[in-house]
Amino acid sequence: MKGMPILAEKLDQVVDILKEAQIDCWLTFVRETAELADPCLKLISPSGVVWSSAFIFTAKGDRIVIAGKFDADAFQKSGLYTEIIEYIATPRDVLRKVLSRLNPKKIALNYSKSNTATDGLTYGMYLLLRDLLSDTPYVERFVSSDPIVRSLRGRKSKSELELIKAAIGTTEKMFGKVEEKLKMGRTEKEIADFLHSELKDKGLESAWDWDHCPIVNFGPDSPVGHAQPTLIELKPGHLVHIDFGVKQDGYCSDLQRVWYAKGKKEKSALGPIKKAFDTVVAAIQTAADNLKPGVLGYQIDSIARKVLTKAHYPEYQHALGHQLGRSAHDGGALLGPRWERYGESPTIPIEAHQVFTLELGIQTEAGYVGLEEDVVVTRNGCEFLSKPQTKLTYI
Amino acid sequence: MKGMPILAEKLDQVVDILKEAQIDCWLTFVRETAELADPCLKLISPSGVVWSSAFIFTAKGDRIVIAGKFDADAFQKSGLYTEIIEYIATPRDVLRKVLSRLNPKKIALNYSKSNTATDGLTYGMYLLLRDLLSDTPYVERFVSSDPIVRSLRGRKSKSELELIKAAIGTTEKMFGKVEEKLKMGRTEKEIADFLHSELKDKGLESAWDWDHCPIVNFGPDSPVGHAQPTLIELKPGHLVHIDFGVKQDGYCSDLQRVWYAKGKKEKSALGPIKKAFDTVVAAIQTAADNLKPGVLGYQIDSIARKVLTKAHYPEYQHALGHQLGRSAHDGGALLGPRWERYGESPTIPIEAHQVFTLELGIQTEAGYVGLEEDVVVTRNGCEFLSKPQTKLTYI
Numbered sequence: 001m002k003g004m005p006i007l008a009e010k011l012d013q014v015v016d017i018l019k020e021a022q023i024d025c026w027l028t029f030v031r032e033t034a035e036l037a038d039p040c041l042k043l044i045s046p047s048g049v050v051w052s053s054a055f056i057f058t059a060k061g062d063r064i065v066i067a068g069k070f071d072a073d074a075f076q077k078s079g080l081y082t083e084i085i086e087y088i089a090t091p092r093d094v095l096r097k098v099l100s101r102l103n104p105k106k107i108a109l110n111y112s113k114s115n116t117a118t119d120g121l122t123y124g125m126y127l128l129l130r131d132l133l134s135d136t137p138y139v140e141r142f143v144s145s146d147p148i149v150r151s152l153r154g155r156k157s158k159s160e161l162e163l164i165k166a167a168i169g170t171t172e173k174m175f176g177k178v179e180e181k182l183k184m185g186r187t188e189k190e191i192a193d194f195l196h197s198e199l200k201d202k203g204l205e206s207a208w209d210w211d212h213c214p215i216v217n218f219g220p221d222s223p224v225g226h227a228q229p230t231l232i233e234l235k236p237g238h239l240v241h242i243d244f245g246v247k248q249d250g251y252c253s254d255l256q257r258v259w260y261a262k263g264k265k266e267k268s269a270l271g272p273i274k275k276a277f278d279t280v281v282a283a284i285q286t287a288a289d290n291l292k293p294g295v296l297g298y299q300i301d302s303i304a305r306k307v308l309t310k311a312h313y314p315e316y317q318h319a320l321g322h323q324l325g326r327s328a329h330d331g332g333a334l335l336g337p338r339w340e341r342y343g344e345s346p347t348i349p350i351e352a353h354q355v356f357t358l359e360l361g362i363q364t365e366a367g368y369v370g371l372e373e374d375v376v377v378t379r380n381g382c383e384f385l386s387k388p389q390t391k392l393t394y395i
Numbered sequence: 396m397k398g399m400p401i402l403a404e405k406l407d408q409v410v411d412i413l414k415e416a417q418i419d420c421w422l423t424f425v426r427e428t429a430e431l432a433d434p435c436l437k438l439i440s441p442s443g444v445v446w447s448s449a450f451i452f453t454a455k456g457d458r459i460v461i462a463g464k465f466d467a468d469a470f471q472k473s474g475l476y477t478e479i480i481e482y483i484a485t486p487r488d489v490l491r492k493v494l495s496r497l498n499p500k501k502i503a504l505n506y507s508k509s510n511t512a513t514d515g516l517t518y519g520m521y522l523l524l525r526d527l528l529s530d531t532p533y534v535e536r537f538v539s540s541d542p543i544v545r546s547l548r549g550r551k552s553k554s555e556l557e558l559i560k561a562a563i564g565t566t567e568k569m570f571g572k573v574e575e576k577l578k579m580g581r582t583e584k585e586i587a588d589f590l591h592s593e594l595k596d597k598g599l600e601s602a603w604d605w606d607h608c609p610i611v612n613f614g615p616d617s618p619v620g621h622a623q624p625t626l627i628e629l630k631p632g633h634l635v636h637i638d639f640g641v642k643q644d645g646y647c648s649d650l651q652r653v654w655y656a657k658g659k660k661e662k663s664a665l666g667p668i669k670k671a672f673d674t675v676v677a678a679i680q681t682a683a684d685n686l687k688p689g690v691l692g693y694q695i696d697s698i699a700r701k702v703l704t705k706a707h708y709p710e711y712q713h714a715l716g717h718q719l720g721r722s723a724h725d726g727g728a729l730l731g732p733r734w735e736r737y738g739e740s741p742t743i744p745i746e747a748h749q750v751f752t753l754e755l756g757i758q759t760e761a762g763y764v765g766l767e768e769d770v771v772v773t774r775n776g777c778e779f780l781s782k783p784q785t786k787l788t789y790i
Binding site: 035038050070089091116124125131227329343 | 426427428429430431432433434442443445446447463464465466468469472483484485486487504506507508509510511512513514515516517518519520521522523526539603604606607618619620622623712713722723724726734735736738
């Protein structure tokens with residue numbers, strides 16, 4: 001089954017993570033995953049399910065699946081679970097029996113106000129679970145699984161890291177091809193269409209939603225952010241900015257690159273453009289120099305932000321970096337400011353083996369200078385997984 | 396933008412549905428939809444979002460989007476909303492201001508214990524919403540949006556029905572091609588691989604998860620249900636059963652067909668196989684004869700079930716039919732028994748313009764006789780969208 005080695009690696013991480021989090025039981029409760037799949041599912045299951053299913057992991061090493069009769073086959077075949085229990089009319093009795101036997105002190109459920117990667121339990125399923133366990137002590141023992149999920153998803157296994165590197169490599173090659181297409185008169189949309197055709201040719205998905213991946217900006221009038229490519233044509237004096245990532249074998253890249261379209265008489269970009277570019281490079285490098293296990297995301301974000309403000313540029317209006325993996329935005333600890341909408345994610349200590357983006361930009365009179373690199377946190381620092389852009393490329 | 400005509404059709408349905416449901420305000424609250432997307436989103440938005448966003452529809456016709464600065468572009472461009480409000484640090488103030496202005500009596504949120512198509516609000520987002528609205532009267536006004544969503548999703552618009560018909564047509568053609576491949580010695584897996592290659596060739600997705608779509612069963616020893624195709628080889632005396640659907644232009648089909656592999660000396664299938672086949676056909680036809688607006692799903696399920704039990708066959712251990720549309724299991728009213736795991740879905744009155752599967756089967760000594768047809772509910776009854784299989788096909 002595709003992805004089984006990674007699944008085995010992830011399941012092998014669970015017991016240690018439960019112990020560290022001091023949670024004795026983790027329960028993932030899902031149904032109809034073709035319609036809506038808890039993001040945790042891919043970390044713990046070889047297959048989607050139709051009927052309500054419970055995946056129960058304990059700090060003692062239990063790996064129990066309670067699944068509908070017609071869903072159970074994939075779990076049996078995987079050989080990855082210690083117990084597989086099938087039901088037909090309702091999971092009520094078997095679920096109560098299993099919990100009564102395990103008698104966990106805490107039952108971690110997949111919800112989080114700030115981490116989307118954890119927050120896979122729907123409110124209806126939460127209410128259903130309360131119903132199924134009504135009049136038992138277990139409904140009083142629910143806690144958030146966020147400490148478990150953010151570590152399990154954040155700590156990339158060896159195979160996961162290889163796949164992320166491969167996705168980055170593919171993206172860098174595509175950026176190389178894009179460069180050849182950046183001729184005067186081309187529109188943003190043509191460049192986006194070209195990258196889409198590259199994805200289709202290779203049978204790859206975009207790292208985030210198709211219509212907004214890539215983001216392509218030519219010159220100062222192009223809308224920056226989560227906007228679709230326009231019919232603006234490339235002209236001399238334009239900065240070209242592309243934000244793009246691929247999803248390859250289930251893992252994502254996320255990079256931003258910039259080019260400058262010189263006028264005929266220009267030898268190089270004007271001073272203000274160069275200065276903005278160098279400041280962005282310096283901010284990313286300074287952040288990378290300080291990123292290591294144990295630091296808090298907002299500290300790293302603040303270091304990068306200061307590089308900009310010291311050079312008298314406005315602050316960027318987003319986070320410096322997010323985790324990268326199965327999704328372009330992989331959840332958990334964030335290198336971001338302590339703004340309300342980021343919840344607690346900027347204050348979660350950074351761990352080794354997490355993969356982060358480092359990204360920021362400055363608006364100039366020639367367009368947007370935005371760069372984004374991908375790094376992995378090591379035991380003492382971090383390593384670039386992408387080849388950082390440190391020089392402005394001319395076209 | 397692809398899908399925009401359907402989006403406009405769906406949004407045009409909202410005011411009437413809110414009035415019928417006697418709910419003055421419907422609020423969809425989502426974030427990071429590339430990771431986890433509320434199934435309602437496609438009915439109301441041309442685009443995914445990254446930051447927390449609120450879609451607010453009122454019975455008076457307001458269509459308000461509160462979205463992060465970098466997400467707002469697609470909403471502006473669509474021209475489908477009456478008001479688009481952008482925020483940067485937190486949606487708290489703008490959300491409170493909008494609700495204070497509307498002062499709704501009820502605020503319908505996307506949760507449901509039994510309908511996955513409604514149940515898109517995560518528990519973390521529910522808690523976040525409560526936080527954002529703390530100390531306001533609005534936290535006491537939350538109700539389930541299920542009456543809204545099940546009607547909005549269930550009542551297929553003209554364009555939606557055309558796309559479902561097209562997906563069914565594609566599937567029927569593929570079944571025709573499969574028939575040519577059903578030679579003695581072929582394995583279940585080879586047939587599944589063939590259908591997968593057909594999907595890839597046409598750039599289509601499977602209607603449900605790839606590994607279990609199609610389901611292929613040769614003979615009596617093949618595991619029935621949500622099981623992967625095996626290496627069992629086709630032999631004379633085997634029944635062939637295939638459960639398959641495609642997702643084409645965002646809409647699904649879901650059909651089951653059976654064939655009988657005659658032995659050299661057999662003129663036709665043995666009596667017991669024929670009897671089982673005819674009983675399955677009769678059960679589906681009887682269900683279709685009784686399906687119309689206003690009936691309850693469990694009544695139709697019971698009618699089909701009785702055709703089997705009267706003929707001394709065991710009852711099928713699933714629902715007779717589910718809705719079909721954007722997903723193979725489209726949620727809402729279900730033609731199923733009143734089992735706990737189906738919640739209230741078998742007791743929701745059937746509405747015109749809903750599309751249902753009718754599916755059931757009987758295990759025989761030669762294998763599984765399972766059929767599944769797709770029908771649309773009309774004003775007075777229902778119409779078959781598929782060409783029903785009424786004769787056992789010999790190979």
